[in-house]
Amino acid sequence: MTKLIVEDLHLAYDGVKVLEGVSFQLRAGEVVSLLGASGSGKTTLLRAVAGLEQPDRGRILLDGHTLYDAAAGVNRPVESRSLGLVFQSYALWPHRTVAENVGYGLKLRSVPRAEREQRVEKALAQLGLAHLARRYPYQLSGGQQQRVAIARALVYNPPVILLDEPLSNLDAKLREEARAWLRELIIQLNLSALCVTHDQTEAMAMSDRILLLRNGRIEQEGTPAELYGAPRTLYAAEFMGSNNRLSAEVLSVDGEQVLLGGKDWRLLGRALDWLRVGDPAQAVVRLERLRVTDAPGPNRIQAQLSTAMYLGDRWEYLFHQRDLRFRAFGQTPLTAGHDYWIEFPQQDCWVFPEPVAA
Amino acid sequence: MTTLNPTAPQLALPAAMPARGGRRPDLLRWLVLGLTALAVLTPLALIVYQSVLDAPFFMPDKALSLDAYRFVFDDLDFWSALRNSLVIASGMLLISVPLGAVLAFATARTDLPGRRWLEPWLLTPVFVSPMVLGFGYVVAAGPVGFYSNWWQGWFGGVPWNPYSLPGIAVIAGLTHVPHVYLYCSSALRNLGSDVEEAARVAGAGPLRVARDVSLPMVMPSLLFAAVLVFFLGFEVFGLPLVLGDPEGHLVLTTYLYKLTNKLGIPSYHLMAVVAVLIILVTVPLVLLQRRLLRNAKRFVAVKGKASRHQVLPLGPWRWAAFGLVMLWLFVTVFVPLSGIVLRAFVSQWGEGVTWWQALTLDNFSGLFEQDNLVRAMVNSFAVGVLGGAAAVFCYTALGLAGHRRHDWGVKLSDYLVLVPRAVPGLLAGLAFLWVFLFVPGLKEFKNSMFCIWLAYTVVWLAYGMRLIQGALLQVGPELEEAARSVGASRARTSRDVTLPLIRHGLLASWLLVFMIFEREYSTGVYLLSPGTEVVGSLLVSLWATGAVEQVAALSVVNVLMVGAGLALALRFGVKLHD
Ligand SMILES: Nc1ncnc2c1ncn2[C@@H]1O[C@H](COP(=O)(O)OP(=O)(O)O)[C@@H](O)[C@H]1O
Numbered sequence: 001m002t003k004l005i006v007e008d009l010h011l012a013y014d015g016v017k018v019l020e021g022v023s024f025q026l027r028a029g030e031v032v033s034l035l036g037a038s039g040s041g042k043t044t045l046l047r048a049v050a051g052l053e054q055p056d057r058g059r060i061l062l063d064g065h066t067l068y069d070a071a072a073g074v075n076r077p078v079e080s081r082s083l084g085l086v087f088q089s090y091a092l093w094p095h096r097t098v099a100e101n102v103g104y105g106l107k108l109r110s111v112p113r114a115e116r117e118q119r120v121e122k123a124l125a126q127l128g129l130a131h132l133a134r135r136y137p138y139q140l141s142g143g144q145q146q147r148v149a150i151a152r153a154l155v156y157n158p159p160v161i162l163l164d165e166p167l168s169n170l171d172a173k174l175r176e177e178a179r180a181w182l183r184e185l186i187i188q189l190n191l192s193a194l195c196v197t198h199d200q201t202e203a204m205a206m207s208d209r210i211l212l213l214r215n216g217r218i219e220q221e222g223t224p225a226e227l228y229g230a231p232r233t234l235y236a237a238e239f240m241g242s243n244n245r246l247s248a249e250v251l252s253v254d255g256e257q258v259l260l261g262g263k264d265w266r267l268l269g270r271a272l273d274w275l276r277v278g279d280p281a282q283a284v285v286r287l288e289r290l291r292v293t294d295a296p297g298p299n300r301i302q303a304q305l306s307t308a309m310y311l312g313d314r315w316e317y318l319f320h321q322r323d324l325r326f327r328a329f330g331q332t333p334l335t336a337g338h339d340y341w342i343e344f345p346q347q348d349c350w351v352f353p354e355p356v357a358a
Numbered sequence: 359m360t361t362l363n364p365t366a367p368q369l370a371l372p373a374a375m376p377a378r379g380g381r382r383p384d385l386l387r388w389l390v391l392g393l394t395a396l397a398v399l400t401p402l403a404l405i406v407y408q409s410v411l412d413a414p415f416f417m418p419d420k421a422l423s424l425d426a427y428r429f430v431f432d433d434l435d436f437w438s439a440l441r442n443s444l445v446i447a448s449g450m451l452l453i454s455v456p457l458g459a460v461l462a463f464a465t466a467r468t469d470l471p472g473r474r475w476l477e478p479w480l481l482t483p484v485f486v487s488p489m490v491l492g493f494g495y496v497v498a499a500g501p502v503g504f505y506s507n508w509w510q511g512w513f514g515g516v517p518w519n520p521y522s523l524p525g526i527a528v529i530a531g532l533t534h535v536p537h538v539y540l541y542c543s544s545a546l547r548n549l550g551s552d553v554e555e556a557a558r559v560a561g562a563g564p565l566r567v568a569r570d571v572s573l574p575m576v577m578p579s580l581l582f583a584a585v586l587v588f589f590l591g592f593e594v595f596g597l598p599l600v601l602g603d604p605e606g607h608l609v610l611t612t613y614l615y616k617l618t619n620k621l622g623i624p625s626y627h628l629m630a631v632v633a634v635l636i637i638l639v640t641v642p643l644v645l646l647q648r649r650l651l652r653n654a655k656r657f658v659a660v661k662g663k664a665s666r667h668q669v670l671p672l673g674p675w676r677w678a679a680f681g682l683v684m685l686w687l688f689v690t691v692f693v694p695l696s697g698i699v700l701r702a703f704v705s706q707w708g709e710g711v712t713w714w715q716a717l718t719l720d721n722f723s724g725l726f727e728q729d730n731l732v733r734a735m736v737n738s739f740a741v742g743v744l745g746g747a748a749a750v751f752c753y754t755a756l757g758l759a760g761h762r763r764h765d766w767g768v769k770l771s772d773y774l775v776l777v778p779r780a781v782p783g784l785l786a787g788l789a790f791l792w793v794f795l796f797v798p799g800l801k802e803f804k805n806s807m808f809c810i811w812l813a814y815t816v817v818w819l820a821y822g823m824r825l826i827q828g829a830l831l832q833v834g835p836e837l838e839e840a841a842r843s844v845g846a847s848r849a850r851t852s853r854d855v856t857l858p859l860i861r862h863g864l865l866a867s868w869l870l871v872f873m874i875f876e877r878e879y880s881t882g883v884y885l886l887s888p889g890t891e892v893v894g895s896l897l898v899s900l901w902a903t904g905a906v907e908q909v910a911a912l913s914v915v916n917v918l919m920v921g922a923g924l925a926l927a928l929r930f931g932v933k934l935h936d
């Protein structure tokens with residue numbers, strides 16, 4: 001069942017276009033992430049759904065009811081949309097205790113006091129906050145504040161919960177744990193969630209589907225595996241994962257198979273877009289796909305190891321070959337200054353035309 | 359991090375229901391805006407209307423005419439008053455802007471000795487009634503003043519004359535130094551020292567830095583303060599009333615005040631003309647100020663990060679700077695206030711009187727023997743405490759009406775707030791008198807404190823709104839948005855989130871408004887009637903009757919009331935400016 005429908009949303013601040021026709025759907029029980037670089041309009045989109053920003057054009061529907069419809073002149077105010085919103089800064093009210101923060105939404109819905117207390121207690125217990133009910137926000141750690149903010153948004157059981165960079169205020173270590181915890185919570189409570197993040201790992205870990213936003217438009221939409229494994233544009237390919245990027249000329253095209261040429265190297269790759277012989281092109285290869293070998297072979301480039309960095313679970317190598325530089329992972333320490341042959345598996349060497357006016 | 363207990367029951371919450379409250383139109387908001395517009399514009403409209411009548415508006419045989427303008431323009435006194443106002447305003451500009459800027463730089467950026475405790479003292483002239491200051495100069499530095507007498511005894515002959523036009527200009531200039539200081543020092547404080555340090559690293563000496571970096575960056579604020587001082591120069595009333603009288607120097611406001619007696623009959627139409635002319639001078643200046651402020655804001659956007667503030671070592675100049683500050687404090691604060699206090703404790707004063715022989719407390723006990731004086735003190739206190747609270751309530755209502763909105767209602771309230779800035783208190787008081795005379799049904803309130811309170815509240819609208827908006831700006835928008843998102847209407851959000859968060863700011867505003875209301879003197883001048891006396895305005899009429907002892911004692915009471923507010927404010931760490 002479709003929970004939330006966003007259609008052709010446009011929004012501009014003082015003539016500066018921030019959203020330029022965004023459409024997507026959120027199904028019941030699904031977690032969708034809005035992923036994109038900083039300034040791509042993610043927060044604005046989320047706030048438009050919440051009702052905190054007014055779009056110029058488009059439609060927003062929740063459970064079949066219109067929240068916003070520019071054509072029909074409908075714009076439900078924030079408070080009557082009854083969505084759950086978790087702010088990046090958590091925005092806990094400093095003059096209220098944890099229990100009062102969480103209970104406020106119920107109070108607004110005239111839930112009787114006894115029932116309200118019981119529900120708040122239950123929600124706090126569910127999120128592991130039961131012992132903090134009487135505290136004030138400033139007495140909590142970042143992780144605890146985040147959970148209070150989530151409890152506050154969940155307690156009145158909103159049809160959809162919106163989260164704006166829910167993890168970005170936590171320190172790196174805590175963030176990974178919180179990510180797993182949040183995903184588990186959402187699944188277990190069978191929530192429908194729309195989550196903003198600029199961190200691709202987080203987006204992949206958290207969500208069933210990802211919307212990759214670029215300059216107010218959806219660049220690509222799909223499951224984490226689709227976005228990571230089958231990007232449709234150079235931007236999407238580069239945004240996900242860590243990549244090597246090679247500039248080259250298209251020497252020949254044979255169906256999907258394309259031959260690229262640089263100064264003194266040749267590589268076979270897979271064309272993911274229309275390419276013409278003689279055009280400049282960009283090849284993108286994920287770091288983990290490169291294979292470092294000792295001998296020449298098909299689709300290998302000879303390069304000198306500039307340095308190797310130990311990352312704990314693996315090594316990262318930096319290679320130089322004239323004006324080419326690329327990075328690769330491996331499990332063994334290699335000797336800097338030696339020459340190696342790096343294999344670019346043809347299927348993983350994605351080739352896109354050079355973007356115009358890049 | 360705790361994990362969920364898989365066996366725990368899920369959050370059993372019923373389906374979301376729409377929050378209570380629904381979508382009531384913003385009735386309250388428009389009511390607040392409408393009332394404000396009414397309170398601000400009616401008096402102004404009445405002044406303009408009266409100025410084109412040939413007789414007071416309540417006379418039956420009035421007619422539209424420009425006679426009043428003709429009369430005023432033919433009056434030589436008007437032209438001399440206009441000239442004097444210009445001289446005083448320019449003098450104030452020349453004195454207070456450089457001095458205020460230097461004081462601000464010295465206290466904000468250098469190792470001036472005692473710069474921490476100096477600030478409240480630097481601001482005192484703002485909180486003391488100019489009436490009191492003027493009177494203080496008369497008894498301290500007038501021809502037979504305490505300091506004049508002492509000086510004469512030592513050196514024979516005094517080199518100063520506070521009654522001369524330059525004398526008035528200098529005194530007005532010195533007492534307006536804090537206005538410049540305020541804007542300049544807050545600009546300097548906002549300016550991170552990193553931009554200055556960058557210049558130091560690049561090889562500029564401290565004075566070079568002040569000239570090439572600090573000064574240009576606070577220039578917008580300085581300009582703003584200069585315009586402010588210039589138009590305040592056209593609004594000064596107490597100082598020229600007291601000091602200009604002996605030699606007959608009139609300025610526009612005192613000319614207006616004296617018009618009452620000019621023709622024998624109530625010359626409201628003439629007063630209205632002068633009021634309109636004064637407003638015609640101040641309105642463009644206020645608009646100019648608004649422009650400048652917008653420019654200043656743009657400047658702030660590129661300011662450095664206001665982090666640590668490195669102080670500039672002045673070396674041997676430290677004490678020279680300290681001397682300058684002390685000299686200014688002595689002349690501007692100590693001389694008039696000590697004069698007043700001394701005068702309040704002696705029975706008479708003149709050549710040949712030694713003060714310890716004339717020492718007495720009679721002046722104070724005398725205050726409690728006259729009903730009108732007692733009432734004045736009670737009324738002043740009440741209008742400060744209760745009226746101050748009510749005014750803060752109104753300012754808050756208007757502040758909330760414009761809070762986080764971007765429609766024409768906000769623009770309207772911005773301009774409404776500007777209007778009273780351009781109308782000096784004396785004129786506003788006059789206008790309110792007329793409103794209460796003119797509007798049917800309001801006459802019963804004419805002789806009530808309500809009338810005075812309303813006039814005060816409107817006159818200080820801009821000041822109060824700055825305080826409230828300053829507090830509102832401190833509230834993070836997402837705290838309010840969070841309330842909206844869990845289902846609170848705008849009104850509910852204001853009540854449950856915004857107001858509780860700014861309660862300290864509101865208390866501080868109350869205290870500051872209290873001080874300003876105690877100090878106020880010109881607004882009440884035309885609104886005094888038996889029962890509605892307030893200390894500040896009563897001083898004006900007592901001064902005219904020559905009751906020097908009463909004026910002195912009442913002035914001390916006035917200063918003490920304001921001082922009590924100031925002490926409380928300092929005790930509770932209220933910021934006296936932004
Ligand atoms: N209130 C605003 N006024 C003007 N521009 C804004 C405002 N809020 C955001 N923007 C602009 O809109 C763009 C998208 O902002 P945002 O949605 O916050 O991006 P993201 O969350 O993806 O980082 C940015 O270029 C930002 O500068």
Ligand SMILES: [Mg+2]
Binds near residue numbers: 042043
């Ligand atoms: Mg954002």
